Structures are given as C-alpha cells and as structure tokens.
Amino acid sequence: xxxxxxxxxxxxxxxxxxxxxxxxxxxxxxxxxxxxxxxxxxxxxxxxxxxxxxxxxxxxxxxxxxxxxxxxxxxxxxxxxxxxxxxxxxxxxxxxxxxxxxxxxxxxxxxxxxxxxxxxxxxxxxxxxxxxxxxxxxxxxxxxxxxxxxxxxxxxxxxxxxxxxxxxxxxxxxxxxxxxxxxxxxxxxxxxxxxxxxxxxxxxxxxxxxxxxxxxxxxxxxxxxxxxxxxxxxxxxxxxxxxxxxxxxxxxxxxxxxxxxxxxxxxxxxxxxxxxxxxxxxxxxxxxxxxxxxxxxxxxxxxxxxxxxxxxxxxxxxxxxxxxxxxxxxxxxxxxxxxxxxxxxxxxxxxxxxxxxxxxxxxxxxxxxxxxxxxxxx
Numbered sequence: 001x002x003x004x005x006x007x008x009x010x011x012x013x014x015x016x017x018x019x020x021x022x023x024x025x026x027x028x029x030x031x032x033x034x035x036x037x038x039x040x041x042x043x044x045x046x047x048x049x050x051x052x053x054x055x056x057x058x059x060x061x062x063x064x065x066x067x068x069x070x071x072x073x074x075x076x077x078x079x080x081x082x083x084x085x086x087x088x089x090x091x092x093x094x095x096x097x098x099x100x101x102x103x104x105x106x107x108x109x110x111x112x113x114x115x116x117x118x119x120x121x122x123x124x125x126x127x128x129x130x131x132x133x134x135x136x137x138x139x140x141x142x143x144x145x146x147x148x149x150x151x152x153x154x155x156x157x158x159x160x161x162x163x164x165x166x167x168x169x170x171x172x173x174x175x176x177x178x179x180x181x182x183x184x185x186x187x188x189x190x191x192x193x194x195x196x197x198x199x200x201x202x203x204x205x206x207x208x209x210x211x212x213x214x215x216x217x218x219x220x221x222x223x224x225x226x227x228x229x230x231x232x233x234x235x236x237x238x239x240x241x242x243x244x245x246x247x248x249x250x251x252x253x254x255x256x257x258x259x260x261x262x263x264x265x266x267x268x269x270x271x272x273x274x275x276x277x278x279x280x281x282x283x284x285x286x287x288x289x290x291x292x293x294x295x296x297x298x299x300x301x302x303x304x305x306x307x308x309x310x311x312x313x314x315x316x317x318x319x320x321x322x323x324x325x326x327x328x329x330x331x332x333x334x335x336x337x338x339x340x341x342x343x344x345x346x347x348x349x350x351x352x353x354x355x356x357x358x359x360x361x362x363x364x365x366x367x368x369x370x371x372x373x374x375x376x377x378x
Contacts, residue, residue: 002068002294004028007047009067009089011054011081013040015339015349016270017073019278021045023286029294034063039342042073055081064088069293071247075101075268076148092293093247097268100243104177105146107265114242116235116263119254120180124168133178134161143167146175155213157181182262186255188222188229189273190236193248193288193298200237201288203281204303205229206273208252214347217367218273218309219360220280224255231261239266248289250274272311272349279335279354280307306360308367312336312351314344316374327373331366333357 010017013035021031033046036053043049052059055078069090085091100106105123122133145154156167187208194200207222236251250271254262274285283299316323338351357363
C-alpha cells in the first residue's frame with residue numbers, strides 16, 4: 001500500500017486531473033501534474049505542476065523519480081510517454097488498456113474478440129478499403145477517426161455509400177472505423193473500480209443524454225430495466241478482467257429500440273458521466289481512483305440521493321456573456337462546479353452542476369428550470 005504523505009503523479013491537467021488531485025490531497029497525498037498548459041485546471045490545485053509537453057524527457061524523468069505511482073486523466077497520451085512511465089515507475093491502469101482505448105480499431109476488435117455485441121463496424125486504414133467497408137456496414141453510418149476523437153469530434157455522418165469518400169477526405173483520410181447507425185432507445189454507462197486483487201465495485205448505472213455529440217445530461221439511477229443493468233455490469237467486468245485492469249474504468253453502452261445492449265466504447269479513467277458520484281455517492285469515482293492507484297481496499301459506491309448532472313459548456317459564456325449564476329444558487333439542491341479554465345469555446349466543458357433531490361422527478365424539474373433560465377438547448 002502507498003500511504004498518505006507519498007507523492008502521486010497524473011498525466012494530463014484537465015478537470016479530471018483536477019478532481020483526482022483534490023481527492024488525493026484530501027487523503028493526505030502530494031500530487032504532481034504533467035501538462036503543457038500553464039493554466040490547466042489540475043495545475044492550480046497540485047503541489048507541483050510540471051509545465052511541459054507530455055513527451056518531454058526531463059519532465060518524465062522528474063515525474064517518475066519523484067512519485068510513488070502515476071495515473072492518467074485522459075487516454076490520448078503519446079505512446080512513448082506511457083511506455084517510459086511503465087518502465088520507470090508504477091503506471092495504473094496498465095499499458096494494454098491504455099493502448100486499446102487510444103485506437104477505435106483496437107477497441108472494436110478487442111470487444112469483438114471477447115464476444116461482446118457492438119454496432120456493425122468495419123475498419124478503414126489509409127488505403128483504398130472503403131469498398132469492403134461499404135459491404136460490411138449498413139447505411140446510414142458514422143465514420144469515426146481511429147484516434148484522437150472525442151465529444152463528437154473526428155466523426156462524420158454518412159447517409160449512403162456515395163458520401164463515404166468525401167467524409168474520409170473531410171476527416172483527413174486517416175485510419176477510421178465505419179460504424180452502422182443503430183436505432184437508440186437509450187445510452188447508459190457503467191463505471192467500476194477494480195483493485196490489484198481482482199475485487200471490483202460498481203457505481204449506479206447512469207442514463208446519458210447527448211447534444212451534438214457531447215454529454216449533456218446524466219440521470220441517476222438510470223431509467224431502464226434492472227436485468228439490462230445487470231448485463232451491462234457483467235459486460236463491463238468482463239472487459240476489466242480481460243485487461244487485468246487496475247483502476248477506474250467507464251464503459252458506454254447503446255440500448256437499441258428492440259432491447260439489444262451494445263458496447264460502444266470504454267474510457268480507462270474516471271468519466272464525465274460519473275461526476276455525480278462526487279455528491280450523490282458515499283465515495284466518488286476519484287476517491288476510488290486514488291484507492292486503486294495506491295493499493296487500498298475499495299470503498300462504498302452506494303447512491304445516497306437521486307441525481308441529475310448537467311454539463312456547462314462554453315456556449316453558455318459565449319451566448320450570454322455572463323451566464324448569470326443566481327438561477328443556480330437560488331436552488332439549494334444545485335451544486336455547481338467550475339473548472340477554472342482560461343477561456344470559453346463552443347463545446348468546451350467549463351464546469352458542471354449536480355442536482356440532488358428526494359426524487360428523480362424533482363431533480364429533473366430543477367434541471368428543466370435551469371435550462372429555461374439559461375435558454376439551454378434540450
């Protein structure tokens with residue numbers, strides 16, 4: 001076990017790194033962050049911010065030499081950085097999980113190899129492979145870049161085969177995955193924590209609603225069948241066990257209109273859809289991230305209150321100048337979080353608000369009130 005007083009490292013300085021650092025500090029650890037942005041959210045709460053590129057050799061040597069263990073707050077980290085940290089220190093989660101999560105081709109193939117159901121897909125490399133993909137995947141479809149895509153970026157909707165080449169060109173003719181569009185009834189996510197001893201605990205299943213490819217609302221508990229939620233947890237655990245995973249893992253699922261449960265993607269870290277755990281659970285996903293990194297026993301994930309989590313995007317600032325915080329503070333059940341980012345951009349996650357109420361209906365009503373006040377899209 002790594003005990004309080006030790007120093008923990010985190011690769012990446014965004015809001016997930018910030019929340020990890022705050023959880024670690026509360027438990028008595030020192031935290032170092034490596035991120036090239038001098039104004040990154042995690043840098044402001046860490047004991048030391050190594051302000052350097054993620055592949056800077058001096059910074060990596062300093063980080064590995066000075067920390068007891070290192071974790072990540074995002075998966076899109078240079079492979080050579082992950083390999084260096086794995087060779088010279090304790091890196092959790094492990095290299096295999098991080099490599100697979102970085103590339104949709106590997107990820108889809110990994111799920112397929114486990115026998116897990118997914119939407120129909122085909123891999124498109126840098127060569128002329130679109131003809132085979134067109135035969136394998138029904139249209140309409142979505143073309144997704146193999147690497148670096150998130151929050152709807154790196155994606156193009158393709159209504160028919162004739163549009164595929166133009167969509168490829170628009171995305172830079174990079175390796176990609178063509179995925180058949182499915183008729184969705186719901187999207188859900190499972191977040192689990194798994195220790196080095198193989199023990200795992202699950203947070204309540206979240207129901208997720210997206211707007212323009214970005215998570216908009218997260219509703220907990222999810223409004224879907226208990227048996228379906230059990231199957232989702234079983235699939236997520238199967239993924240974690242196949243990876244010998246140590247850490248917090250999020251797995252996103254599609255629920256189709258005919259009741260199928262399909263694995264969409266995984267995130268080898270805490271997840272946006274788990275921010276509600278900061279307020280609505282006995283222990284948060286970030287508490288569990290610290291515990292799994294340090295070899296501590298896993299903690300209670302029990303839900304204490306129904307919750308709705310709203311993302312606050314840069315659009316609010318750009319459309320309103322100042323969003324006007326009185327509407328949020330006027331509701332005693334609303335807990336706003338602002339990440340301290342230096343500038344607003346459309347689609348940029350500037351913060352979130354968690355709404356706690358005795359009933360899920362009450363929490364959703366307050367969320368609707370905030371939306372109307374801010375003229376926030378539904």
